[in-house]
Amino acid sequence: MSDLGVSRVLLVYIDFDNDIGQCGIETPIIGKERVIDSAFKFAMCKPSDSDINALFATLRLADELARKGVYAEVAIVGGDPRGGAWAFMKLTQDMKLVHESTGISKAIAVFDSVEDEKVLMIMRNYFEVVGVETVVVEQSRSIETAYTLLAKYLKKAIEDPRYSKLFVGYPGLAILMFSVLALFNLIREGLLAFLIVLSIAMIVRGFNLDVHLSHLSKRPAKLLLTGLTAITLFAAASFTVMELYTHILRNASLSIAIASILKNYSYLYLLAPAIPILAKAIGALIRGSYRTLFYIAILIDIVLLYMLLQEFSYMILLTSDPTMKVSELVVHGLASSLLVVAIIVLTVSAELAVRELTRKRKKEAPNINVQISSPSAGKTV
Known part of the structure; x- marks a missing residue:
């Protein structure tokens, strides 16, 4: 021991x-x-x-x-x-x-x-x-090494064309822009514009939108649909911001602002998804697919959803009105409930109908193939 x-x-x-x-x-x-x-x-x-x-x-x-x-x-x-x-x-x-x-x-x-x-x-x-x-490993000359690496990367950022544009060129343009704007006392507007451009660039790069757009450019029809949808959403968002800003200036309540947005601009928000769905419905119709029925049902659902949002806006406005009649609120509530039921029933019915029609087509397909592939004697099987 x-x-x-x-x-x-x-x-x-x-x-x-x-x-x-x-x-x-x-x-x-x-x-x-x-x-x-x-x-x-x-x-x-x-x-x-x-x-x-x-x-x-x-x-x-x-x-x-x-x-x-x-x-x-x-x-x-x-x-x-x-x-x-x-x-x-x-x-x-x-x-x-x-x-x-x-x-x-x-x-x-x-x-x-x-x-x-x-x-x-x-x-x-x-x-x-x-x-x-x-075991703690001692790192010799760590400070000197850090400074050497820092100097190396700074030199690369300045001299390498791939990095100098990002680390020197763009910051130089930004400094020049703010300097000129400062002369005209427009630094606040310039800062807002810079932040908007920077945020758009970050969104494009972060979500690889540039890659998606390059793929879409090879398919003009899809690019057109995407562009129309994006423009519609941008218009809806712009009108929404303007509406909110107007109500803030009037010191109106948030519920009134929401009701106004639903009443005046909900169609834009619903038009955005309706555009690609309509395109899919046309494509399915050309192919002779039963999915056309489902897409048509979805388009009808969008119309019903628009009516539902209108009812919601009326109900919000009624609850904010001191002279509100309970009977009016009940009528709009019942209408909203019926619209919700109609949307659910229509969607489910369309999906079931498409499945049933597709199943029948698959059953009939073998018989059709046999009749077409008749033997050389001319007899049908």
Whole structure:
């Protein structure tokens, strides 16, 4: 027994994201000689990886324990580059194999990152953890390196045509624009215009709208439909903003503003989806598809929905009117309920009718094919 009260201990180096496995070295690795060999192979594969320093720190700790009379076995366990549950399952498997192979009950965990500490709860299922060693790798000349990298990237941003336009050209234009606007005391308007242009550019790039538009340009009909829909939505949004602004100036309530928008501009919001649906209905009619019935039903639903929104606007206006009659509110409420029922019934009926007609067509299709493919003798089958 050593003076530390422990005769045998296992040093387990934990590589949560299995960097060592990416160099073709399989884990678990058990035994000091095998660990030394693996450490050198890993160093040749990834010489700048911090795991190398941590591995040699583990071996040095084993030598220090040996000098104090403790038999220290060394092992490496690895997780998975995908992290999460994948890494935990792989580490559990490695821990079990190491425990069965060594038969050592006490262990010291060695790791070089906070993420690796998560494995301690798994390790305690197989070993009595008597110590935890965190290896902090010293980075020499870190400040000088940071300044060197910063200077390198700044030089690239200025001299490389791909980046100079973004980091120097556009900011230069913006500064020039604001300088000229400041001379004419139009800095506020210029800032608003700049923010609008910037937001549009961010939306286009963020949603890959430029890519979608390039695809649409190859299909003029689809581009036309998309353009009409976008223009309709833009008009609806513009009128909505104007209406809200007008009601704010009049100190009108929000409910009155909403009722006014529903009454005056709901048709624009409904016209936007109606355009592509109408195009689909025409396409289905040309193909002779029964889906034409469903698209026609949806178009009728849009008309009914417009009527429903009109009823809602009347109801909102009635509730804001002190001279409101309850009977009028009840009438509009019943009308709204009937419209909702009509929309549901029409949609469901159209879908069921399309399915039934399609099913009948599929049943009749084989018989038609047999009659057409008559034998050469001229007889029908």
